Amino acid sequence: MLTLSESDLMYLLTLLRSNDQPMTTSDLVHALQERARK
Amino acid sequence: MQAEQILTAPAFGGTDEEQALAAELFQIYLAQGRFFSDGAPIRLSLLQLVEAMGKSQPRVRTWPRRIEEALSASPDVFAQEGSGDDLSFVTTRRGVSPGGSSGRREQVLTARFATPQPKRERPVRKAPVLAPAESIVIATETQTPIAPPIDTTPFEVVSVLPEPAPAITPVTAQQIDALTATDSEIAQAIQEALGSEAAVARWGDQWIGEERLQRLSRGDLRRIEDFIREQPERIATDVEIAQDVLGIRPNAADYASMLFAVNYRLSREPREFEYLGSATHGVWSLANASAIGTAKRKASEIGQDYRVLLEYDYSAEPAEEGLVEHILSYYEYTYGVLPFDANLRSIMPMPGFKDQRAVRITFESPQTGETVQAELRFPTGNRGGYIAGLETFYAENLIPGAVLTIEKTDQPQHYLLEYFRVSGEDRKLLALDEKKGKYVFRPTTFYCATQDEFVLSENRVPRFADQKPLDERSKRHPEQVIAAAFERAGENVQTSDDPKYYALIADLQAAANVERPIPAELLRDILVNDTHPEFSVDESTEDAFFYTPTA
Numbered sequence: 001m002l003t004l005s006e007s008d009l010m011y012l013l014t015l016l017r018s019n020d021q022p023m024t025t026s027d028l029v030h031a032l033q034e035r036a037r038k
Numbered sequence: 039m040q041a042e043q044i045l046t047a048p049a050f051g052g053t054d055e056e057q058a059l060a061a062e063l064f065q066i067y068l069a070q071g072r073f074f075s076d077g078a079p080i081r082l083s084l085l086q087l088v089e090a091m092g093k094s095q096p097r098v099r100t101w102p103r104r105i106e107e108a109l110s111a112s113p114d115v116f117a118q119e120g121s122g123d124d125l126s127f128v129t130t131r132r133g134v135s136p137g138g139s140s141g142r143r144e145q146v147l148t149a150r151f152a153t154p155q156p157k158r159e160r161p162v163r164k165a166p167v168l169a170p171a172e173s174i175v176i177a178t179e180t181q182t183p184i185a186p187p188i189d190t191t192p193f194e195v196v197s198v199l200p201e202p203a204p205a206i207t208p209v210t211a212q213q214i215d216a217l218t219a220t221d222s223e224i225a226q227a228i229q230e231a232l233g234s235e236a237a238v239a240r241w242g243d244q245w246i247g248e249e250r251l252q253r254l255s256r257g258d259l260r261r262i263e264d265f266i267r268e269q270p271e272r273i274a275t276d277v278e279i280a281q282d283v284l285g286i287r288p289n290a291a292d293y294a295s296m297l298f299a300v301n302y303r304l305s306r307e308p309r310e311f312e313y314l315g316s317a318t319h320g321v322w323s324l325a326n327a328s329a330i331g332t333a334k335r336k337a338s339e340i341g342q343d344y345r346v347l348l349e350y351d352y353s354a355e356p357a358e359e360g361l362v363e364h365i366l367s368y369y370e371y372t373y374g375v376l377p378f379d380a381n382l383r384s385i386m387p388m389p390g391f392k393d394q395r396a397v398r399i400t401f402e403s404p405q406t407g408e409t410v411q412a413e414l415r416f417p418t419g420n421r422g423g424y425i426a427g428l429e430t431f432y433a434e435n436l437i438p439g440a441v442l443t444i445e446k447t448d449q450p451q452h453y454l455l456e457y458f459r460v461s462g463e464d465r466k467l468l469a470l471d472e473k474k475g476k477y478v479f480r481p482t483t484f485y486c487a488t489q490d491e492f493v494l495s496e497n498r499v500p501r502f503a504d505q506k507p508l509d510e511r512s513k514r515h516p517e518q519v520i521a522a523a524f525e526r527a528g529e530n531v532q533t534s535d536d537p538k539y540y541a542l543i544a545d546l547q548a549a550a551n552v553e554r555p556i557p558a559e560l561l562r563d564i565l566v567n568d569t570h571p572e573f574s575v576d577e578s579t580e581d582a583f584f585y586t587p588t589a
Contacts, residue, residue, distance in 0.1 A: 002212050002214050002227040002230060003231060004228065004231040005213050008231075013235065013238065016247040016250075017247035019247070021295055022244040022298045023244065025228055025245070026221075026225070028228050033216050
């Protein structure tokens with residue numbers, strides 16, 4: 001089973017809570033990848 | 039529960055007489071505190087107790103002394119408060135004295151609000167320090183005794199190092215690294231993690247913070263229900279609901295989230311609404327609406343028949359992208375169904391919600407110009423998936439053995455169902471005489487192209503005539519269905535007393551699929567597998583088999 005780190009999960013939750021528009025899984029994948037690169 | 043607790047009398051002290059009186063008085067306490075929680079103090083003054091006892095025996099003048107002595111002799115059960123005229127005794131439904139609390143409840147809600155506890159300190163989480171190759175944590179269920187203590191933690195986190203194998207298979211949780219993991223691995227981890235978050239709403243492949251979604255009032259829900267009821271097909275799309283009922287304009291900034299809100303909020307009202315849309319297009323019906331399908335066989339039974347698809351789900355080579363070719367079996371023709379196998383799954387919509395029952399789809403026939411409403415029923419635990427609702431279309435236009443193509447279109451949940459029209463052909467074809475409960479051959483004129491191997495005509499399978507359909511119990515065993523197919527479509531190469539049937543696999547497949555779905559892979563497995571010695575391979579001819587009935 002693949003899981004997210006707690007930090008990644010918190011990041012996604014914050015992202016979703018602060019966004020008025022729905023995001024696709026693909027959007028979230030890119031968001032995590034962007035965050036990891038920084 | 040309460041009766042059990044009342045029957046468990048506490049141990050009273052003192053003389054036998056005092057114990058008996060204490061037990062009697064304890065019953066008065068239980069009656070007085072019958073609506074109290076088990077640990078709440080029940081307080082009765084000596085005067086109240088005397089009055090209660092005096093009702094049954096009014097002439098006894100020594101009640102005050104006797105009661106005081108009896109209750110004082112059981113300090114573990116009754117706590118004494120006050121003295122003289124204010125003397126009272128306190129106990130609980132558990133039969134335990136409230137003790138040093140002087141009978142007052144320490145845990146009073148108002149007091150708890152008035153004196154909040156200090157904020158709890160959160161334990162500092164330490165990042166697991168693991169060797170690179172072992173960046174894996176395992177949630178291992180500890181082996182618990184038969185009666186586990188309540189306060190033990192059932193899970194613990196341990197590193198994946200060589201240790202004695204636990205009795206229960208561990209659930210392995212592998213934390214992903216967004217820099218090195220593939221897109222699909224990250225997507226899988228996201229779905230796993232967010233899928234269990236109550237604060238996140240999901241519809242199909244889209245996510246949003248639950249509190250970001252507009253809520254629907256009871257009035258909105260009622261108007262949506264009325265709107266769906268007024269529709270000719272008793273279904274409405276999320277777009278229709280958003281625009282016509284809620285008055286949201288397509289150019290509104292929050293239009294996409296409104297469609298999401300409509301779908302998500304209605305999905306939370308399963309007693310009123312049922313989702314019949316896909317992962318990308320919302321379609322709603324009323325929860326009590328009649329489902330599409332045949333009246334000849336229950337939907338659950340057809341699902342059971344297609345259980346084989348859960349195991350035998352192979353994909354044939356696709357004819358072309360978005361198009362599936364299919365040869366109609368007798369079973370499919372009879373019940374107006376199509377199997378939700380790997381081929382059809384490649385072009386069918388994905389569900390919008392977990393545990394979704396069905397998706398409403400439409401089939402357009404360019405040959406007849408009609409559009410047929412059908413339902414794709416998703417597989418459940420032990421039932422296979424299938425498409426229902428084509429019974430009338432099949433009966434009016436096709437025969438078992440007809441070649442169909444099903445093609446995806448640009449419109450969501452809308453498909454082209456095509457067959458080749460040919461000039462009329464007359465044959466005596468297999469049918470079930472429902473009055474007699476027997477198979478017969480009926481003269482039939484048909485206008486569709488067929489794959490001849492799958493057409494059950496009198497010339498090919500004459501022994502079907504006057505045969506009764508197999509009973510339900512036999513149908514559940516594919517090997518019994520195949521044995522019957524040998525007898526009906528094969529040739530007896532020995533004597534009638536000692537029969538041995540010979541048949542080609544194509545004939546067997548057509549004949550076996552009269553009774554129930556038997557995918558080609560399952561048929562071949564049973565014929566070749568050693569677990570069914572009654573079937574054997576004809577080494578001299580390709581795809582030919584024998585069946586020797588066992589006594």
